[in-house]
Amino acid sequence: MSTDNYSETDDSMHSLTGAYMAGALSTAQFELYEAHLETCDSCIAEINEMELAAEKLFFHHAASVPEELMAKVLAVPDRPHPSSAAQSAMVLPTPKSMGSKSARLRLFALAAAFIVIVGFGLVVNQSRTLSRAEQVAAMNDAESLDLTGEDFSIELVISESSSSVAFIDQEFSALESDKAYALWRIPVEGVPEFLGLIRLNDDRKTDQAFDASVADAAAFAVSIEEAEASPQAPSDQVILVGQLS
Amino acid sequence: MSGLNPMSSARARDLLIGIAGGDRTAFDIFAREVTPFVHARVSRIIWDQAAAEDVTQVVMLKVWTGANRFNSGRGNAFAWLTTMCRNTAIDHCRVEQRHQRISDAAKESAEVLDDNVLDETLAAAERREVRIALASLNSSQRDAIQLAYFEGLTYVEVAERLGEPEGTVKARIRRGMIQLSRLLGETHVN
Numbered sequence: 001m002s003t004d005n006y007s008e009t010d011d012s013m014h015s016l017t018g019a020y021m022a023g024a025l026s027t028a029q030f031e032l033y034e035a036h037l038e039t040c041d042s043c044i045a046e047i048n049e050m051e052l053a054a055e056k057l058f059f060h061h062a063a064s065v066p067e068e069l070m071a072k073v074l075a076v077p078d079r080p081h082p083s084s085a086a087q088s089a090m091v092l093p094t095p096k097s098m099g100s101k102s103a104r105l106r107l108f109a110l111a112a113a114f115i116v117i118v119g120f121g122l123v124v125n126q127s128r129t130l131s132r133a134e135q136v137a138a139m140n141d142a143e144s145l146d147l148t149g150e151d152f153s154i155e156l157v158i159s160e161s162s163s164s165v166a167f168i169d170q171e172f173s174a175l176e177s178d179k180a181y182a183l184w185r186i187p188v189e190g191v192p193e194f195l196g197l198i199r200l201n202d203d204r205k206t207d208q209a210f211d212a213s214v215a216d217a218a219a220f221a222v223s224i225e226e227a228e229a230s231p232q233a234p235s236d237q238v239i240l241v242g243q244l245s
Numbered sequence: 246m247s248g249l250n251p252m253s254s255a256r257a258r259d260l261l262i263g264i265a266g267g268d269r270t271a272f273d274i275f276a277r278e279v280t281p282f283v284h285a286r287v288s289r290i291i292w293d294q295a296a297a298e299d300v301t302q303v304v305m306l307k308v309w310t311g312a313n314r315f316n317s318g319r320g321n322a323f324a325w326l327t328t329m330c331r332n333t334a335i336d337h338c339r340v341e342q343r344h345q346r347i348s349d350a351a352k353e354s355a356e357v358l359d360d361n362v363l364d365e366t367l368a369a370a371e372r373r374e375v376r377i378a379l380a381s382l383n384s385s386q387r388d389a390i391q392l393a394y395f396e397g398l399t400y401v402e403v404a405e406r407l408g409e410p411e412g413t414v415k416a417r418i419r420r421g422m423i424q425l426s427r428l429l430g431e432t433h434v435n
């Protein structure tokens with residue numbers, strides 16, 4: 001885990017107040033430090049002392065924002081209404097019931113038919129790391145879909161017009177080092193489609209996009225697969241599911 | 246206290262709590278106010294203007310999708326936002342290596358406070374106040390804060406750049422930020 005690299009003592013955590021307020025921590029350090037803030041009143045007192053400096057420094061420099069950029073910024077995807085998530089849970093098998101043998105076998109027997117590529121490297125090539133620009137372009141008509149499971153949930157952004165789906169800064173639960181998450185498209189009719197393995201950075205986060213036909217998709221799902229071995233024999237662990245309305 | 250600021254930490258925190266709950270109006274207000282400053286921050290790390298605009302958009306998207314991860318009870322909104330600007334820009338640079346980080350170029354910290362990317366959104370008096378306060382710090386504190394804040398370096402990178410121990414740099418930034426707040430508080434009172 002990334003945080004293992006920063007298993008600092010409390011003493012050294014206290015001394016990070018200034019670096020925290022100056023935005024001078026790496027993502028992993030930042031998250032560890034915010035966790036420290038949960039319990040450290042002396043750090044809270046000290047960062048409050050620095051608040052004015054952080055505000056003034058942040059607002060010191062402005063750059064003009066073209067109208068088109070502001071329009072794009074404001075055009076964030078809609079969040080699914082909580083009730084629609086509840087409906088999804090009723091209509092689609094939950095991750096747990098997906099684990100039941102018949103459903104599981106049906107899903108993966110069909111999915112396996114699609115997987116002709118073996119080996120981690122080749123599978124990875126099925127998805128592509130979009131540049132930020134492409135990623136953003138994919139967002140403009142996009143909606144977000146909650147993929148929910150027992151342990152955690154993430155958001156998948158789906159864009160019908162660009163036939164792509166993407167994770168934007170989504171954090172996954174820790175996995176054993178020989179396992180990887182895989183993304184699947186479950187069509188309205190026909191067989192589940194393997195979209196690719198999900199590549200996580202040291203913080204277990206990803207900004208990754210996949211080609212995927214959204215128009216005839218009924219759901220998207222995430223499973224746990226062997227990172228190195230061939231996914232021709234899919235695991236039985238479907239851990240996240242999100243159904244499209 | 247922070248009367249001239251477009252937005253206080255407390256106000257930003259309130260808006261982020263709303264955004265975390267899916268409040269589009271809160272996001273609109275927040276985005277309209279902070280995007281020019283996010284854009285400036287990102288532009289200091291990414292040379293390419295089009296790329297800087299894309300990354301600015303991604304940062305604001307992360308505000309929308311990730312506000313629930315902001316430690317709204319105890320964390321500082323601008324620390325969160327500044328860190329996200331820097332780390333998103335750096336991630337972008339890793340992917341698109343053709344956009345060099347400004348900090349990799351031969352850019353002296355003395356130039357860091359130039360106004361090239363600025364427009365006149367902020368009152369000149371307000372910026373002058375910050376400059377004066379920075380100038381009042383001792384030079385080692387000022388250098389550390391400027392490298393961190395205006396060049397987007399982590400304190401570890403600042404230490405590498407200055408050839409100083411990390412602990413020393415950490416302490417300088419800490420003392421400098423406290424001192425800076427005091428100085429800025431005094432100018433407000435006056």
Ligand SMILES: [Zn+2]
Pocket residue numbers: 013014036040041042043044
């Ligand atoms: Zn502490």
